[in-house]
Amino acid sequence: MTLLQVQHVMKVYTTRFGGNQVEALSDVSFSVDSGDYIAIMGESGSGKTTLLNILAALDKPTRGSVLLNRKNIVQIPEKEISAFRRNNLGFVFQDFNLLDTFSIQDNIFVPLVLSGKKHKEMEQKLKPIAEKLGIEHILTKFPYEISGGQKQRAAVARALIADPELVLADEPTGALDSKSSDDLLQHFDYINAEGQTILMVTHSIKAASHAKRVLFIKDGNIFHELYKGEMSNEEMFQKISNTLAILAAGEDGNA
Amino acid sequence: MRNSFYWKMAADSIRKNWKMYFPFIISCISTIMMTYIIQALSTNPGLSEIPGGENLKTILSMGYFVLILFSTIFLFYMNSFLMKNRKREFGVYNILGMDKKHIMKMLAFETFYIAVCSMIIGLIAGTILNKVCVLLIRQMMGADVALGFEFSSEAVVWTLSFFIIIFLLILLGNISQIRLANPIDLLKSGNVGEQEPKTKWVLSIVGVLLTGWGYYIALTLQSPISGMPYAFLSAVLIIAGTYLLFTTGSIAVLKILKNNKKYYYQTSHFIPVSGMLYRMKKNAVGLGNITVLSVGVILLLSIAVSLYIVSGNKEADSQYAGNVISEVRLPEDADETGEEIKAKLRELIDQTASETNNTVTDVSSYTYLNLVTLAADDGFEVTKDAYSMLAKQSPASLYLTDQESYNQLTSDNVSLDENEVYVHGTDDEYTKDTLSLMDFQFSVNVMEDMEEFSLDNETTSLISDTYYIIVEDIETLRQIEQQQKEIVEDYAASTNVSTQISLEQGADEQQEIEFGEQLRSHMEQEGMEIVVVDSRTEAASDLQALRSGVLFIVLNLAVLLLLMTVLIIYYKQTSEAYDDKERFSILQKIGLNQSEIKKAIKSQILTVFFLPVIVTGIHILAIFLLMRKLMILVMINQVNLFPISVLIAFLVFLIVYVIIYRITARVYYKIVH
Known part of the structure; x- marks a missing residue:
């Protein structure tokens, strides 16, 4: 079943003092099925972050539409957008974005509190997720008391707690050491295996090699697409690096 | 580097940090202005000519020292806020290759700019206001109002020397802070994670007990004049209790709220309670300061209002049946x-x-x-x-x-x-x-x-x-x-x-005084043991001088305290807003919308703002009886008007407070947004 459809999205930024226009995305179209695990790769300035912001409803495209469950999120009125984001999307950020004022448990509860859920329900939801991510023992700690890997797992728990349709991850391994990265990617695999749709923006070939599908963006366009199929992570890794080499060389390649 | 470069850099950095510097410059100007006026008045030769003027001058010169003391503390406090917010900037300069020596030099130039500007403006404003004050005092004391330019070079010299010393001390303090810190510390200062405070039940209870004890003394003290040490003890107890209650009591209350899961996990409570709890350690002292200052402002204002009411009513003063x-x-x-x-x-x-x-x-x-x-x-x-x-x-x-x-x-x-x-x-x-x-x-x-x-x-x-x-x-x-x-x-x-x-x-006033003096000299010749020889005029003008002197100083101090309160609130709110900026941007990313953010901010600011006012009100009620007994000294038989003075003072204070609340709430929201 198609969960997300991105159709002819274009985004043009106008610099503050008028005049110059920068085209961040020119014409991007792709679709995501339910249960998919997609990585979007590209160099800095290729438009990755712009795309992610549009998918997260933090930014509006200049043209085109984004359908989540056949609902065009571009047209959701400002008033409802936050609630929409809370209920349908989960976010994992590069720098975790946990709040120092809350304990880990309360950080994970934030989306539920904002949705006005009962405390009992929150506890019930937290238990299996915390177990799955191996963070039960740090729930009462504060973000400044735990390691980066633990923080990111807590952030993943926060992203999952409201049962979102789609988890958006922005460079989730960007601030982690390699061991924590592997660990986190492992958790992403499990989560995806349970049916959670994940869309991840990343620089890391290793991270991307865990995905079922990799989209390459260059100069605001989808440049290439790779399917993992039955390949192992190592084979996928090799393929992605080849593609990136071609991408960097500026040639049109067919893998 | 050439000196002209520092000039430019110092001027630039003041301009760039105008939001932070503006309140500081205002505090400099106003303290300079007020000390100048008091000093100029206490040396004004014209005042000695009117009856009771000498008394007034003595009172003024005593008030002068209090004022200098307050100004110094105040300016140092303001400067500490300023430095806290600028350390990161210095860290960047340091890493970009500016020596600490260069940074110090730039700081010195900045201080010089501010000192010169505030001294010039402060003295000009002071001279104008001084004239107004002289006219007011003369009118209050019933002397002829003479117009003329009043400029006291003696006062200028004294005020300037005092403030040059204060500015030098501030500069030295800043320089030593920079000298001791390494660039990474400078860069990171301002966003050091603060641990969630622990509940200290014993101290909270001690806070309640101290405040209660202070209240008890204030409510039961029979005679504040003979029991001055007790009145003083009561004040110290209440102040200590206030700080303890704010630092530990507020944390205890917030923890209780947090542990009540049904209450805590609600959108409108979740963010403010956690936010306040998180920075209560820093916050509490600020709230305590605001409360103590507010009590001071209201008391001083109420004394000023009382004096004003009383001085308008000369007839009631005359204690003497005879001339x-x-x-x-x-x-x-x-x-x-x-x-x-x-x-x-x-x-x-x-x-x-x-x-x-x-x-x-x-x-x-x-x-x-x-x-x-x-x-x-x-x-x-x-x-x-x-x-x-x-x-x-x-x-x-x-x-x-x-x-x-x-x-x-x-x-x-x-x-x-x-x-x-x-x-x-x-x-x-x-x-x-x-x-x-x-x-x-x-x-x-x-x-x-x-x-x-x-x-x-x-x-x-x-x-x-x-x-x-x-x-x-x-x-x-x-x-x-x-x-x-x-x-x-x-x-x-x-x-x-x-x-x-x-x-x-x-018989006019002059005849009365002449008669009194003549009688005194005769009595002295006779070798009588004189306790007092006084005329009604002299007594009345002595009293009037006492009152206008006290009124003037009290009003001055009240304005200074009010200014301090206002600026502390302003600095506190802006520095907190910078802290909260990131928090709210994260919340927004997770799914908090504008109106919810606004609501959370409102509820947080409201608590921070009106908690001190409520505590201030309770304190005032508790010490009201004590104050009333003390005010008998100045208001004599009109002491029943004292509650009205307190009410007026409280209202004036509240109006200023609400205005400040509105302004800082807007500034806060702008920064966070």
């Missing part, structure tokens, strides 16, 4: 009955009258003895304890006179037998049939309509219990005097002859 009064101490010799002295005084008064071309219409003299005692079961006890500041029991003041004096003074015709007295209490009548005073035993007749002959009857009766007692004759009076001398030694009171002289109607 001129004199009081003479009787010689130690117990046989002396004062008749001779009274006769001699008559002579001198007539002589003075003819010399000064006045006509005396009435002279009344009486002999009296004023004892400070402690009430006992069967009368009054004369003891040194009555004079002790720490006495548990408030003293009773006795005014004793003999029946002949009383009859003369009031043209009554009371007659007493031996060992019989008439007693009249100003607050409560004396209820027992006998009265024992040292070795004397009197049988008591209560006389409710007795003339309260003491000159300052209104003041004393409000401060302590006062009893008027008429004894049979002057001999008894003198025996009592002798006996109390043996008991209280150095504190002993003496029997005095008080005389009130009324001059013919139409």
Whole structure:
């Protein structure tokens, strides 16, 4: 079943003092099925972050539409957008974005509190997720008391707690050491295996090699697409690096 | 690097940090202005010419020191906020390759700019306001209003030197802070994660107890003037209690709220409670400061309003029935009955009258003895304890006179037998049939309509219990005097002859003063032991000078404290807004919309703002009685107007506070947004 459809999205930024226009995305179209695990790769300035912001409803495209469950999120009125984001999307950020004022448990509860859920329900939801991510023992700690890997797992728990349709991850391994990265990617695999749709923006070939599908963006366009199929992570890794080499060389390649 | 570069850089950085610098410059200007005005007034030669002006100048110069002290503390406090917010900038400069020496040099230039600007503006504003103040004081004291340019070079020199020292100290403090820190520390300062504070139940309870104890003293203290140390203790206790309650009590309350899961996990409570709990350690001291300052502002303002009300009402002041009064101490010799002295005084008064071309219409003299005692079961006890500041029991003041004096003074015709007295209490009548005073035993007749002959009857009766007692004759009076001398030694009171002289109607102030002075010199020639010779005019203008001096200083201090409160709130809110900026941007990414953010901010600011006001209000209520008793000194018989003054002061304060709230809430929202 198609969960997300991105159709002819274009985004043009106008610099503050008028005049110059920068085209961040020119014409991007792709679709995501339910249960998919997609990585979007590209160099800095290729438009990755712009795309992610549009998918997260933090930014509006200049043209085109984004359908989540056949609902065009571009047209959701400002008033409802936050609630929409809370209920349908989960976010994992590069720098975790946990709040120092809350304990880990309360950080994970934030989306539920904002949705006005009962405390009992929150506890019930937290238990299996915390177990799955191996963070039960740090729930009462504060973000400044735990390691980066633990923080990111807590952030993943926060992203999952409201049962979102789609988890958006922005460079989730960007601030982690390699061991924590592997660990986190492992958790992403499990989560995806349970049916959670994940869309991840990343620089890391290793991270991307865990995905079922990799989209390459260059100069605001989808440049290439790779399917993992039955390949192992190592084979996928090799393929992605080849593609990136071609991408960097500026040639049109067919893998 | 060339010096011109520093000039430019210093000017640039002030401009860039204008939001932070503006309040600091305003505080510099206003403190300079106020110290200049007080100093200029205390050296103003014109003030010595008006009656009571000398008193005023003494009070002003005392206030000057308080003001300098306050200004220094205040400017240092403001500067610490400023530095906290700028450390990161210095860190960047340091990493980009600016030596610490260069940064210090830039800081020095910045300080120089600010010092020069605020001194020039402060002195100009001060000169203008000084003129206004002189006119106001002259008008209050009823002197001719003369227009002219008032500029006191002495005051300029003093003010400038004081503030140059203050600015130098601030600069030195800043430089040492920079010198000691490494660039990474500088970069990171400002966003150091703060641990969630622990609940300290014991300290919270201690805070409640201290505040309660302070309240108890304030509510039960009988006489704040004789019990000054207790009043002071009460103030210290309440202040200490306030800080403890804010630092530990607020955390305890917030923790309770947090542990109530049903309450805590609601959108409108979740964010504010956690946010406040997170920074309560820092916050609490700020809230305590604001509360203590607010109480100070309201008290000072209420005193100022009271003084203003009272000074508008000159007639009510006159304690003297006559135009001129004199009081003479009787010689130690117990046989002396004062008749001779009274006769001699008559002579001198007539002589003075003819010399000064006045006509005396009435002279009344009486002999009296004023004892400070402690009430006992069967009368009054004369003891040194009555004079002790720490006495548990408030003293009773006795005014004793003999029946002949009383009859003369009031043209009554009371007659007493031996060992019989008439007693009249100003607050409560004396209820027992006998009265024992040292070795004397009197049988008591209560006389409710007795003339309260003491000159300052209104003041004393409000401060302590006062009893008027008429004894049979002057001999008894003198025996009592002798006996109390043996008991209280150095504190002993003496029997005095008080005389009130009324001059013919139409005698003007000048004649009154002249008469008084002439009479004094005659009395001195006669070798009389003068207690006081005073004219109504002189007394009134002395009082007026006292009041306008106190009013002026009180108002000045009130304005300074109010300014401090306002600026502390402003700095606190802006620096917190920068802290919260990231928090709210994260929340927004997770799914908090604008109106929810606004609501969370509102509820947080509202608590932070109005918690101190509520505590201030409670404090004011608790110390109101104590203040009222103290205000008797200045307001005398109009003390019943004091509640109105407090109310006006509180309203003025509240209006300023609400305005500040609105402004800072807007600034806060703008920064966070």
